[in-house]
Amino acid sequence: MPKYSMIVEYIGTNYSGSQVQPEAVTIQSELNKALSTLISKYDGSAQECEDSPDCDEHRCFKTVKTIFSGRTDAGVHSKGQVVHFESDMPIVASRFINSMNGLLPEDISVKSVKQVEDTFHAQLSAKYRVYQYKIINRCQRSVWDGHSLLIREPLDLERMNKALEYLIGEHDFTSFKSSGTQNPAKYCVVYRAQCTKSKEGDVITFEIAANRFLYNMVRTIVGTLLLIEHKKLEPEFMKYVLDAKDRTKAGPTISPDGLTLMEVGYEPYDQNNKQK
Secondary structure, eight states: OOEEEEEEEEOGGGSSOSSOOTTOOOHHHHHHHHHHHHHHHHHTOOEEOSSOTTBSSSEEOOOOOOEESSOOOTTOEEEEEEEEEEOSSOOOHHHHHHHHHHHSOTTEEEEEEEEEOTTOOTTTTOOEEEEEEEEEESSSOOTTOOSOEEEOSOOOHHHHHHHHGGGOEEEEOGGGSOTTOOOOOOEEEEEEEEEEEOTTSOEEEEEEEESOOOTTHHHHHHHHHHHHHHTTOOTTHHHHHHHHTOGGGSOOOOOGGGEEEEEEESSOBOTTSOBO
């Protein structure tokens, strides 16, 4: 059966994360529903029925399942989530995107779609992921700030980047991993971790690229950065936290609203942020 990949964008505020969960509205559940509706209507597999729990207005639909490149937590957004699925439906990109975006809620959209090799797997084939966290650094908020975290006290970009240098390379990131997760993974390779400032000087964007991320890892790294700044600790404190392999040594896990999955790459990561 032909396999396709999509790039999916979403605002995660109203969802219980990306992954399907019982009795919860998630990005994946909405995407699966829209795909199943579209493909069943195309191939005529929707059948009349009576009061089936899998029915939409008394019509049964073929179930189409999606595989995501990785899960995002409740409240986290995406500009580059990669999803694959299988379908016999011949897909014309423009028509497919228009139809899907007509079926999906306004805070989820399909950006692109293409056919891929049978060996492609959205999660297992990925070589790296890139996340951004947006911080507004000024005294007052603005209605135009969008999804971001407001920090009123001045932040020192040079000190923040010095602290982030300690995260580059392969490390045990236990200190930045949620203590509640059952996943035993702890090692990640961080290719890039840097803060940049807008021309106006009041927006700081933290960007990090790695082969993988642990549960709550990015939000805890940002929380530790802010802890260093708030308490005027030396940037080397980041290395102390990393080496401790102890979640209690790191800063808080901050709000997910400023966090966005920007890109999933399927070629080796280039340090100039280009695929090779």
